[in-house]
Amino acid sequence: MTLKCGSSLLDVTCMGTKTDSLQVMLDTSDSLFASIPTLENIWFSIDTRNALIHMGPVAALLLNQSSLATIHSHSLKEYFTECQEWFQRKGGFFYLLPLSSFVGNKGEGVYYNGKDWETGPLPDPHVLYNRCHSRKIERSSSFQKALVRTLDRGIQVFNSGFLSKDEVYNALKDSPVLSPHLPDTLKGLHSLEKMLTLHHDVFVKGINGSKGRYIMRIQKRDDGYHMQQNSFSPENPLTFPTYPALYKQLKAWCNSSYLVQETIPFLTIEGQPLDFRFLCHQNRNEDWELVSSVARIASQDQFVANVDQGGRIEKPLAVLQTIFSPRESVAIMKGMKELCIHASTLLAGSIEGHFAELGIDIGIDQSGKPWLIEINSKPSKRTYLENDRIRPSVKALYEYSLANWTNKEE
Secondary structure (H helix, E strand, O other), X not given: OEEEEOOEEEEOEEEEOOOOOEEEEOOOOOOOOOOOOOOOOOEEEEEOOOOEEEEEOEEEEXXXXXXXXXXXXXXXXXXXXXXXXXXXXXXXXXXXXXXXXXXXXXXXXXXXXXXXXXXXXXXXXXXXXXXXXXXXXXXXXXXXXXXXXXXXXXXXXXXXXXXXXXXXXXXXOOOOOOHHHOOOEEEOHHHHHHHHHHHOEEEEEEOXXXXXXXXXXXXXXXXEXXXXXOOOOOOOOEEEOOHHHHHHXXXXXXXXXXXXXXXXXXXXXXXXXXXXXXXXXXXXXXXXXXXXXXXXXXXXXXXXXXXXXXXXXXXXXXXXXXXXXXXXXXXXXXXXXXXXXXXXXXXXXXXXOOOOEEEEEEEEEOOOOEEEEEEEOOOOXXXXXXXXXXXXXXHHHHHHHHHHHHHHHO
C-alpha cells in the first residue's frame, strides 16, 4: 500500500494480525518519513480500494527562526510545546517549519523527539499556519513563489499574510452592522489638520504598525498641540506651538503610510487605558467562533494597552463588573463577542488570502458601547491567563487541522 501524508507518499507493506488490526512495515532509511518520532497516537484512514493509508492530521507552523538555539529562546516556545503536546494527545502530529526550508523547498522541519526539539526531513503538513513576522519577507518573490508551490501541493495555508490597518478599515467601513462601531478614520498625514479641527483629539497610526508601536496621540489645545508617542523619541509628551511645527516633526519621523483616527474616550482603570483582546478562529464548519478573551490595562507610562508595551491582562468580566452592574457587564461582553464574530466573518470573506485566526481589539466607551480598534492576523500568544492549561487557541488549531484533513480525505 501507499502511506500518504499531505502530498508526501511512501510505499509500505501491510499485513493483518491476529487481533484484527493492521501492521504497517516501512523502510524509512531514505524518505521524508524518517524523522517522524515515536507517536503514541495518530489518526489513520484506510482506503483499501486504492491501497492508500492516510495519516493525519499534520500541522506545521511557519516561523522565521531556523536554528535550534533560536527555537529554545523563542518567545513562543511555550506555545510550540503546547501545540506538540495537544496534537500528540489527540492523535495528530505538529512541527515547526523554518522559513529557509519553506522558501528553499527543502522538506525539513523542527520536531519534538520526546526529549528535545531537533531538525530532520518531514512529510508535508495538511495545514500550515503562517507566523512569519516580517512584512518585507512576505512581499518577496521567493516567499510568494513558495506560497504558490505550497498551495499547488494541496497544503492549506492560513493567515497567508499580514493585514494593514487601512485594508481592514476599508473592508469593514460599509457594513451597516460594523460602521457604527468604527472611529472616524482617514488615510494620510495630509488629513491630520482636518481631523484635529473636527475632533481635537486623534490617534495617528502606521498602517503596518504592530505590537502597539508607531502610534501617536495628538490633542489640539488652547496652548498648542500635545503629542504622546512610543516609538520615535525618548521625549514624551511633546508640545508644539503651531500646526506647521507639529507637521514638520511628523514628516521627519513618518516615512510610510499612516491613518488618522478620532480618539474615542474609552473606559480606564485607575486612570490607565483599558481595552479587550478577543481571539477568533474558524471551526470545523468553517464558521467563526470566539476562543478566548482578556482585558488589557496599560502600564503607568503608556497610552496603549498592548502587552508588548507593558500592559497587564485580567479577566474581562471581572474588570467590567468593577464599572458596570453584573447584568450590564454580561450584556456588554455579549455585544463585544457578536461584534467580533461579525467582523471576522466579513473580513475573511472580503480580502485576498485565507484567514482562520484573528486577534481583535475592542474598546468600551462610558456608555458601554463597543468600538472596534484593530484586527490582526499574527495575534500575540502572550495574552492568555490560564498558564497551567492548554490554551484555547492550541485546541482550536488542532480542531481546524483535523477538520481540514478529514474533509480532504473524504
